[in-house]
Amino acid sequence: MKSILKKSWPSDMQETLHYRLGEKPLHEYLLQNAINHPQQTAYTYYGNNITWQQLSDNSRRFAQFLKGEGVSKGDRIALYMQNCPQYLICHYAIQMLGAIVVPLSPMYKEAELLYFINEAEIKAIISAQELYEQVEAVKQQTTSLQFIITTHYTDFLPEAKTLPLPDELKIEKKKLNSNFDLLEEIQSNNPISETEQIDIWEDVGLMVFTSGTTGRPKAAMLTYGNALFKTAATAQGYQMKQSDITLAVAPLCHIAGMVMGVNLPVYNSLSCILLTRFDVETAVKAIEDYKVNKLYTVATMNAAILNFPEIEQRNLTSLELNFATSFGTKVDQNLAEAWEKVTGGCVLLEASYGLSETHTCDTFMPIENIKFGTCGIATYDTEIRIVDIETGEDLPPGVQGEIVIKNPGVFKGYLNRPDATKETLKGGWVFTGDIGMLDEEGFLYFNGRVKEMIKSSGYSVFPEDVEALLNDHEAILQVAAIGVPDKNRGESVKAYIVLNPAYKGKVSERDIIKWSKEKMAAYKYPRDVEFLDSLPATSSGKVLRRLLKEDR
Known part of the structure; x- marks a missing residue:
């Protein structure tokens, strides 16, 4: 498998990872x-x-x-x-x-x-x-x-x-x-x-919340070394340098935004334009005024800029490389060509595949060999396997299975959750719960999630979390949440609800949505609610969300 993953390694890149100032925490780089x-x-x-x-x-x-x-x-x-x-x-x-x-x-x-x-x-x-x-x-x-x-x-x-x-x-x-x-x-x-x-490979410096593959959010424990490794690998993979000027508009609290906005500028000692949040006009003006040349975006941001009035009259020619993530809008050849045209030559590509448990950025897209529809190839010191979901046996190129990853970015486990840690982390390998495949050149295809995590506007939404919050509503007896396709968000949340008998006819679906909007983050609250008399369940009472999805 290693030989397959090396087939598309860029010819002009160093084959080994080099830490610019050595193996030390990023605050020492600062x-x-x-x-x-x-x-x-x-x-x-x-x-x-x-x-x-x-x-x-x-x-x-x-x-x-x-x-x-x-x-x-x-x-x-x-x-x-x-x-x-x-x-x-x-x-x-x-x-x-x-x-x-x-x-x-x-x-x-x-x-x-x-x-x-x-x-x-x-x-x-x-x-x-x-x-x-x-x-x-x-x-x-x-x-x-x-x-x-x-x-x-x-x-x-x-x-x-x-x-x-x-x-x-x-x-x-x-x-x-x-x-x-x-x-x-x-x-x-x-x-x-x-x-x-600091013992960078043992001491925990960051905890990010994730569900892993199931359950309410858990705190994934990431070491100082995890952060250093992924930052260095990303910087070297995309050939970042001190003279680069970047723009940070993705949320710094999100693991990808953290790598690009918190870690990379410090690691490379480069200059970064920091915005509180994405706004089309402000982002365009920032690129123009500060001559930004390296940019990380979510693809919906690119689409918004392309649709901005008279964007053809703006000067975005300083941009050289834009690594983007497919949330809501896909990073495909049509988007890349439109972006290249409006910027006068900027290369747009899929940024990477990754998850919180590996400090993200497990892959990168080789700039001279872009393959749209894929997440690129394994980054430095990274092994990616595709295994049979039932047997755990390795599968050959072109065959779909569970994505399994091992590298120095792998987390130590979930705080106070030994069972969940054991389920996800096995012999140094992270069993991602994601479905994908590798092709003959080592490019990774992401095809979906083994479990039922919902990806809304780039955020991970966990059905159990939404359900636990909805259960605080006095009118709700039972609830099941699933993800449904949404052309703007990728997915949005739909909640199937069984009402307490005393509230039937007194509470509407709109009432539940309004209440949820006040209690939950914007990407998380259900946009659609449907009342049912009962939820499909096993004999032990476990709700079968997959049947709800199949019945749509």
Whole structure:
């Protein structure tokens, strides 16, 4: 199988992976960038040019604050905010102490937030101002949360903005009841004198929530080495260099957005334009004004830019390479050709295949041998097998089976979930629960999911999670959630519900959708609800979601 996977390896690429500054945590790369390139712009945030020295200094100051509050190696600290410089400062400050970053989507609502805080035993949470009320509402129900730090996006905005601001960056800063204000603590603390000693291949530096193949979300434990390896492999695979200018618009709390927006700029010491979220006009202007040449997108972003009024009159010719992910819209030859035309030659390709348990980016697309409809070929030090779902035996090229992966990015397991870990992680191999195949050239095809995880707008939605949240509604007796095709989101959630008898005729499907919208993240709440008298189930009572999908 290894020989097959090497068939399409680019001829001009190094065959072995080289770590630019050696095998050390990425926060040590940040500190070295501040020494080697102190005045180079690291990130630009709506016109605020933040140098490597400033980013390093602010991270070290915040690390000192956290240390003073008792944060130490192994503690879990959550980040609950949209893209902003504070996210970067906090991420690296936490890891300088050997503590663990736990990204939480800013789309999470109270019930979801409470679950994640308790599941990961989070000690402190750093929240954006507009999200603080939700933290405040659940903090008394948590068992581990000791203190809250709040921040406001305007704290790192310049007086003269160069790009249009989204609405959340126009909200006035106000005094909150939180324990601490991030900017005040950065300003009042000296930089930490030394960072914690890290065993990069053993110590956990990141926990991201995923269901694995089944169940409610679990915290996947990723080491500092997992992050370093995947970042280095991606950088070398796509030939990133210090002179590159990138644009970070994907959510930093999402594993792919983290690699591209948090890790790669630090690893390569390159400059990154940071936006709080994707907006077509702002993204186009950022590319024009800052001469962005390397870009990571979700394909729906490319489609939105292509459909932007008079886009042919805009200057996107600085773009050279755009690695994109097929969510909602596929990265295919038609999209690539349209993109090449409007940008004057930029190459658009499928970014990679990966999952949270492997710190994503297990494959890359060879630039001179793009094969649309595939996820590319295995990256450095990576083995990919296709195995029979029933027997576990290896299958030959062209035969569909379960995708199984082994590389230095593989996680340590799920926090406090030994049974789930044993099911997914076997002898260093991650059994992904995904269906795919390899062709004769080693290109990987992704064909679907063994289990019933729903992929909505690029996010993983777990049926059990949606069901658990819906069960909080007093009118619901039973519920089953499935994914249904959605031309804009890829998939959206549909909920089949059995009502409590007392509520029949008193609650409508529209009422349930409205309630769900208030309780769940936007990508997660059901867009369609159907009432049934009963749900299909086994003799033991297990609901058979597959029958619901088959009956559609």
